[in-house]
Amino acid sequence: MRCYQNQQKTRSQRGAAAVELALVLPLLLILVFGIVDFGAAWSQKTDVHHGAREVARIAAVNYNPLVETGSAQTATIVAAACSRMGDGSEATVSLTLDPGGTAYVGDVATVLVSQPYNSITGFTPIAATLSSQVQFRLEQPASWSSTSAPIACAP
Numbered sequence: 138m139r140c141y142q143n144q145q146k147t148r149s150q151r152g153a154a155a156v157e158l159a160l161v162l163p164l165l166l167i168l169v170f171g172i173v174d175f176g177a178a179w180s181q182k183t184d185v186h187h188g189a190r191e192v193a194r195i196a197a198v199n200y201n202p203l204v205e206t207g208s209a210q211t212a213t214i215v216a217a218a219c220s221r222m223g224d225g226s227e228a229t230v231s232l233t234l235d236p237g238g239t240a241y242v243g244d245v246a247t248v249l250v251s252q253p254y255n256s257i258t259g260f261t262p263i264a265a266t267l268s269s270q271v272q273f274r275l276e277q278p279a280s281w282s283s284t285s286a287p288i289a290c291a292p
Contacts, residue, residue, distance in 0.1 A: 170260040177257040180223075182267050188222040189250040189269040192230055196246060199277035210281040212288065219290035228252040229287035235272075240279035247272050251287065 195214050205213055215230045222228060231249040234240060251268040 167260075170258045173258055174256050174261045178254055178267075181252065181254060182269075184223040185228065185250050185252050185267045186269040188218055188228060188230070188252075189248050189271040191221050192218040192232060192248040192250065193246075193271040193273040196232055196248065196279070196281060197273045197276045199275070199279055199281070202277070202280040206280040207282045208284075211284060214281055215288045216291065222290070226290060227255075228290045230290065231284050231287045232281065233283040234279070240275065242275055242278060244275050244279075245272055246275060246279070249287070 192214065195218055200210075200214050200217060202210070204210075211232055214232065218230065219228060229251050231247075233247050235245045235247060247270060249268060249270045251266050254263060254265040254267055256262065
């Protein structure tokens with residue numbers, strides 16, 4: 138008789154595991170997708186910050202000054218920095234001398250790199266722009282010119 142009562146109990150709880158899984162699985166998936174998207178956003182933010190530092194470093198030492206000057210030199214600096222970014226295909230770069238700057242050694246310039254946030258899972262449809270601004274001092278006289286509008290990195 139005792140054996141029969143145990144069989145009754147297990148038969149009545151047979152679908153309980155499926156119901157519990159159905160209740161817990163959506164919450165678990167939200168948590169996992171959130172973690173993945175947060176990691177992707179952190180990585181993209183790191184790439185944008187790295188790109189801004191690269192532009193600042195290249196512009197501070199006046200990268201490749203004998204080949205080009207003016208806006209062509211600016212485009213060369215931006216292209217060199219964009220090639221060193223992870224996935225900078227959608228990034229834009231602004232490079233400006235601070236007001237009153239004369240492009241001589243010791244003057245301050247500013248770099249602004251922006252890139253739209255791209256979700257990996259598509260679960261978080263956030264329309265955000267990741268950006269990083271870096272100020273630096275010129276180590277060589279600048280042969281590049283300030284940008285009037287952001288320059289897009291070529292894919």
